[in-house]
Amino acid sequence: MPLAKPDATSSAENRELSQLRALMVERYVAGRGVKDPRVLEAMRQIPRHRFVPQVVRAKAYGEGALPIGSGQTISQPWIVGRMIELLELTGKEKVLEVGTGTGYQACVLSKVAAKVFSIERINELALRAVELVRELKLHNVSVKVFDGTYGWSDQAPFDRIIVAATAPELPEPLVQQLGRGGTLVIPLGRGENQRLARVRRIGTGVQIEDCGPASFVPLIGRFGWKDEEKGK
Ligand code: SAH
Numbered sequence: 001m002p003l004a005k006p007d008a009t010s011s012a013e014n015r016e017l018s019q020l021r022a023l024m025v026e027r028y029v030a031g032r033g034v035k036d037p038r039v040l041e042a043m044r045q046i047p048r049h050r051f052v053p054q055v056v057r058a059k060a061y062g063e064g065a066l067p068i069g070s071g072q073t074i075s076q077p078w079i080v081g082r083m084i085e086l087l088e089l090t091g092k093e094k095v096l097e098v099g100t101g102t103g104y105q106a107c108v109l110s111k112v113a114a115k116v117f118s119i120e121r122i123n124e125l126a127l128r129a130v131e132l133v134r135e136l137k138l139h140n141v142s143v144k145v146f147d148g149t150y151g152w153s154d155q156a157p158f159d160r161i162i163v164a165a166t167a168p169e170l171p172e173p174l175v176q177q178l179g180r181g182g183t184l185v186i187p188l189g190r191g192e193n194q195r196l197a198r199v200r201r202i203g204t205g206v207q208i209e210d211c212g213p214a215s216f217v218p219l220i221g222r223f224g225w226k227d228e229e230k231g232k
Contacts (some may be wrong), residue, residue, distance in 0.1 A: 017049060022063040023050070024077055028063040034081035038089070042111035043081055048074075049104035050132060052156060055138055065215075070122045074102050075164065079214070086185045086198050087160045089113050090201070095154070096177065098148030099164030103129025103141075107163070110138045116157050119148035121220065147225035153175040158182060166194045166216040171223035173205060175199070187214035190225075 004073045025043050034040065049060035052074060056066045084105070087095070090181035095113045097106050105127065109116045117142065120126040126145045133141045144152070148163075149171040157179035163171075163186040170186065178184050184199040196211040218225045 024061040024214060028077050030096050032078045033068045033084050036085040038112045039081050039084050042108045045060045046107045048104060051104040068102050070125055072099065072101055072202040074104055080105050080108060083162055083185050084108060087162060087183055093159035096152055097159040100129045100143050101124055101164060103132050106141050107133065107136060107138055112143045114140065116137045117152050119146050119152060121147055146225045147221035148220035149219060161220060165219035167219040167224050168188065170199060173223060188230060
């Protein structure tokens with residue numbers, strides 16, 4: 001008797017997942033105003049369900065943020081798309097991400113930028129993210145464990161910087177590591193009062209643009225919140 005093809009179910013399952021993903025992008029990302037076609041396509045490609053814990057996997061293609069362990073969350077698909085869109089990437093840029101979390105956003109970025117350097121302060125999260133980056137064969141993503149408020153000085157300057165946790169004020173090292181004409185997208189403030197800011201380096205100063213409300217976990221570190229409770 002012929003053996004069942006080991007990947008027969010999984011390819012059907014993959015088709016179904018990719019349909020769910022397309023729906024997620026259409027409803028919860030494009031449907032909420034994200035327009036950049038490259039960002040939408042990248043989000044159709046990256047298998048978000050593989051980044052979330054098994055217990056919440058059924059919700060991977062919903063619209064919400066989800067718990068990822070260590071008290072952290074993977075952001076709503078909409079805000080991931082929105083923040084990346086705000087970076088106005090052409091595909092040639094070197095990007096720094098602070099707050100790797102599951103690695104999902106870093107992997108989406110890898111499809112729309114040239115190189116992605118991502119920093120996470122929690123070792124277990126970073127390890128799992130590195131594993132996924134490898135499994136997905138994304139060769140332009142590097143992850144390290146460190147306090148990302150210091151930036152990644154030996155890779156600076158960056159064309160773009162994206163911070164996935166909310167800060168009390170602009171972390172000075174990140175502004176310093178932004179190249180000429182570069183853009184930094186970062187949530188500022190705490191709890192319910194967070195705002196998404198887009199910062200551009202103009203000459204010796206910075207120009208800050210308010211891009212609407214945000215809801216992130218706190219950025220903990222030397223140039224962030226000094227202790228976890230304060231940023232909540
Ligand atoms: N982009 C992630 C979600 C990020 S949640 C994803 O796609 O899954 C925010 C992350 O920022 C958390 O994992 C938290 O541990 C991390 N973080 C907080 N402060 C940090 C710091 N100073 N340096 C690096 N990572 C930090």
